[in-house]
Amino acid sequence: MNIKENIKASNIKQKALQLGYMACRVIPASAVKEYTQYLDDRIRSFPQSKELYEPLRKQANLLEAAKSIIVCTRRYNKYRVPESLTGLIAKVYMFDGRLPYTDEHRAQTEFETYLKILGIRIHQGGVPERLAAAKAGLGKFGRNNFIYHSEHGSFIWIDAWGTEQELEYDTVEDDIRLSACNDDCGKCIQACPTKALSGAFSMDRGKCVTQLQCFAKENEPDENTRSRMGTWVYGCDACQDACPLNENRFSETEEFPLLAEIEEYISPERLLDMDDDTYQNVVNPRFFYIGKEGLWRWKCNVLGSMINSGDSKYHSLIKKSCDHKDTRVKKTAQFGCDKLGI
Numbered sequence: 001m002n003i004k005e006n007i008k009a010s011n012i013k014q015k016a017l018q019l020g021y022m023a024c025r026v027i028p029a030s031a032v033k034e035y036t037q038y039l040d041d042r043i044r045s046f047p048q049s050k051e052l053y054e055p056l057r058k059q060a061n062l063l064e065a066a067k068s069i070i071v072c073t074r075r076y077n078k079y080r081v082p083e084s085l086t087g088l089i090a091k092v093y094m095f096d097g098r099l100p101y102t103d104e105h106r107a108q109t110e111f112e113t114y115l116k117i118l119g120i121r122i123h124q125g126g127v128p129e130r131l132a133a134a135k136a137g138l139g140k141f142g143r144n145n146f147i148y149h150s151e152h153g154s155f156i157w158i159d160a161w162g163t164e165q166e167l168e169y170d171t172v173e174d175d176i177r178l179s180a181c182n183d184d185c186g187k188c189i190q191a192c193p194t195k196a197l198s199g200a201f202s203m204d205r206g207k208c209v210t211q212l213q214c215f216a217k218e219n220e221p222d223e224n225t226r227s228r229m230g231t232w233v234y235g236c237d238a239c240q241d242a243c244p245l246n247e248n249r250f251s252e253t254e255e256f257p258l259l260a261e262i263e264e265y266i267s268p269e270r271l272l273d274m275d276d277d278t279y280q281n282v283v284n285p286r287f288f289y290i291g292k293e294g295l296w297r298w299k300c301n302v303l304g305s306m307i308n309s310g311d312s313k314y315h316s317l318i319k320k321s322c323d324h325k326d327t328r329v330k331k332t333a334q335f336g337c338d339k340l341g342i
Contacts (some may be wrong), residue, residue, distance in 0.1 A: 007118055009168035012070065015114050019107040021072040022149070022156070025136035029066040029162060031172040032135055035128045042202070049206030058126065066162035068169070070115070070122070071132045073139065074104060077155040078252040082263055088305065089266065090210070090235025093287060095256050097157055102257055108159055115161070122161040129158040134176035143181040143200040144188035144239040153246040177201065180245060191242035193230045209236035213301050214289040220300060220328060223335055231305040233268065233298070234287055262286055268302045272317055299324070300332045307336035315342045 009026045016024035039057060043050050076095040085094060097104025115122050130147045133139050139147035139156065146154035181200070189197045196207035205211055209229050212221045213236075221229065230238065240246050264270060265282055274283070279295040290297050303321060306314035319342060321333035336342075 007120065007167060009170070012115070012118075012167075016072050016111060019111050020103065021074050021107065021111075021159075022152075023138050024070065024072045025138055025170040026167050027069050027071070027132065027136045027172050028169055029069050032069065032128055032131045035131055038131070042205070045202060046204040046206065049204055052205045052211070056128075065164055066126075067165060068163050068167045069127055069132050069136075069160055070120075070163065070167075071127075071129070071136045071138060071158065071160040072111070073133060073149065073156050073158055074107075075149070075152040075156050076104075077152050077249045078254045079250075079256040079259075080253045081250055082259065084263060084267065087231050088233045088268070089287075090232070090237045091155065091240075091250070092157070093235045093289075094259060096286075099257075099286070104157070111159075112161070115163075120163050120165055120167075122163050124159070124161050127160040127162050129160045131176075132160045133158045135172050136170060137173045140176055140178040141201060142178050142188070142243065142245065143186070144192075144197055144243065145201060145203050146240060148178050148245060153249040154240050154243065155246065155249055178245075185244065187242045187244065188239035191238045193228045193232075193236070193238055194225055195228075197239055209238070213297070220332065221304075223339075226304050226332070226335065227308065227339070229304055229308065231309050233266075233271070233301045233305050234290075258286075268306060268314070269317065271298050271302045272306075272321065274298070296326045296328050299326070299329045303329065303332045303336055307332075307339060310340075315340065318342065 012026065013024040036057065039053050043053050074097065076092065076097065079095045081091060081094070097108070099105060112122060130141070133147050134141055139149050142148045142154060147156065147158065148154050149156050189199070194207045194209055194212070196204045196209070198204065209232055212225065212229065213232070213234060262282065265278070274295065276295055279298070280292055283298070284290070284292050299321070303318060306318055318333050318336045318340070321329055322337060324330045324333060
């Protein structure tokens with residue numbers, strides 16, 4: 001059923017703004033048809049990471065049945081970054097609007113309900129959000145592959161929905177790369193600790209710190225890679241923090257809900273000594289990518305951070321972990337002892 005004559009896109013956008021989104025646009029699903037081509041380009045450039053890119057094809061397959069994409073953006077740079085978590089937890093995960101007790105989650109849920117009441121059948125997932133946002137004119141790709149907003153830099157979140165119904169469309173943008181990312185600046189590429197970023201507008205997902213920390217299979221990063229992952233424990237902001245276009249973007253002081261309450265649980269010392277019950281009931285529901293059975297991975301990430309920090313205050317904790325019952329944790333600790341000569 002064609003309902004674009006009965007539903008005004010302006011009403012959809014107005015509702016999104018009322019709920020706290022920065023902007024909302026509607027584009028035809030065909031606007032992101034080159035997504036598959038981009039996947040093919042990545043696989044050709046990084047064949048060793050093919051298995052990580054192939055599952056993303058399902059997004060293109062789901063879009064084959066869609067006619068329209070509704071895409072909204074919101075910022076998360078309004079929140080205060082706790083000093084104790086700086087350089088350990090990536091900001092997007094600190095300020096995760098998918099958590100059910102946040103204003104962002106309530107806004108998304110209410111917006112989806114509004115669309116359904118209008119008669120728009122939506123599905124979230126299956127939409128390449130960054131490409132959709134760029135095509136909708138809500139930002140442009142930086143060299144580090146993040147979407148940049150003129151005022152808030154790359155610290156924005158994108159929500160997008162596909163629908164099989166036709167709607168009124170905004171202009172589709174063809175110029176989707178940020179002109180400010182000129183050939184004279186490669187700070188994001190230089191800052192990437194594992195060199196997942198080795199060229200502009202490209203990335204080897206298999207080398208990404210976040211991929212290695214949260215989504216890698218049972219095998220751990222090799223010792224050379226571990227040494228280059230810095231002090232990050234969950235996610236990585238290295239390329240975004242190094243970008244001149246992101247300078248001073250976190251000037252706000254608003255507190256993110258319940259972050260202070262969980263802050264003590266995710267200190268390196270507390271995580272290294274954490275029991276499984278605390279992990280499954282407190283940490284995993286808040287930082288869920290690693291999974292319910294992933295406490296060992298958190299401990300390995302923490303040990304890697306301690307080792308790479310070079311801080312002698314961690315030496316006794318690293319040595320103690322050489323006797324850990326989990327062989328994966330024990331192996332990482334032994335690597336640290338050998339590297340640090342302790």
